[in-house]
Amino acid sequence: MITKKIFLFYKRESKLFYSNIVDLFSNILFFFLSVFVFIFALGTDEQLLKTIGIGIIWSLLLLSSTLSLRKFYEEDFKIEILPIMHMGGMSYELIVFLKILSHFIFVQIPFLVSLPIVSIFFNLPTNEIYNLVLTFIIGSLILSCLGSISASMNLLNKTNFSIGSVIVLLFSIPLIIFSVGINNADNDFNSLLNLLIGIALIFLGVAPWSSAACIRLALNNK
């Protein structure tokens, strides 16, 4: 019974995704253009780009994934689909969890395709590209959780628009530290990867609870 509901949920999400796929493409375009701007600003010294490439790619990924955060729950909240789903027998925690997974699949995975292309611009070595893709698969799950937290907090916020991005940037500091540091630690690779997976599991535990609390609060005070 619940599997059918989950299937219908993802069917709706994929329809929504295909209906505004241009938004996703412009996000990726923003990422590419910001990389270009960074390279133009720094100059085209190959050795310099090779040393700072990973850090720049990660921070720009972070910034461009905060662009699409405002519409994480806003559309569903506006047309009041969330209480209808809840009446259909899904708890808000489950809805948030499915929403995080769908954001991970439909928004973050397309960025994965663009990563090897961007790394060519920086002349990154092959093992660093491998590390980048591996850490991005785990790190984008954390980013989706953070996006869910900040978007649900700001559902009723009509004045202070930048605080959502600030919250995401604040909690993504450990993510940046470990996923960039994984390149410089040769023998610590597995321990850093385990730390990253641990952070992902912590946020997968925290995000559904806190987002569901915020959504309930927003629905009660609409």
Place this chain on the structure above:
Amino acid sequence: MFKFLINPSRFNKFADIIFKPLAVISSLILIVGLFLVYFSPLDYQQGLTVKIMYVHVPSAWLALLTYAIMTIYSIIGLAFKIPFSFVINKAIAPIGAVFTLLCLISGSMWGKPMWGTWWVWDARLTSVAILFIVYLLIIFLNHTFENRDVREKTTAIFILIGSINLPIIKFSVDWWNTLHQPASVSKLSSPSIDLSMLQPLLVMTLAFSLIGIITAILRIKAEILIRKKYL
């Protein structure tokens, strides 16, 4: 007995009784503490700059303690639906921010003569700077939403998520190799600080926490009056 901690009118009565004696006692303790700091011995390596410790360490402890109190009150407020805890959260967040800022500024003033730099990207320093940003975000969230209920509960949820930072600050000197020294007073065995420096440090900590309590009482009373629409 401890009902004044969760009941506004009980708190007002208790605060009215306690406030004047507390003010006298805390100013006396502060004067005694400053005298003890003045007559405390100099460090054989650091010389006079060791006296920054008597401001730096109490403010760092109180910054952490304030956040811990806010975390406990957020749990109480969200779980048992006691609105007074949100009043306290809003009232004491700027106090914690001021203590954190005092800790950062005095730390960098201590770091310049001892380490040769105002700031290093060390685990302890960075996590305390993040604590300061978290305090600022709590203050901003307290001024963001129009609906009071939403504002209070969202801030409480944010405080709970941000409390992940507390154990990181506490154990950062043990987990990573940092320039900042590890804990020397709050060790479970015997403290590795000399008694002649420990005494003024503890007196100054007491004075700082009493000043913090006095400020908190004033702010909480003002906040209660705002809730009652008197102010």
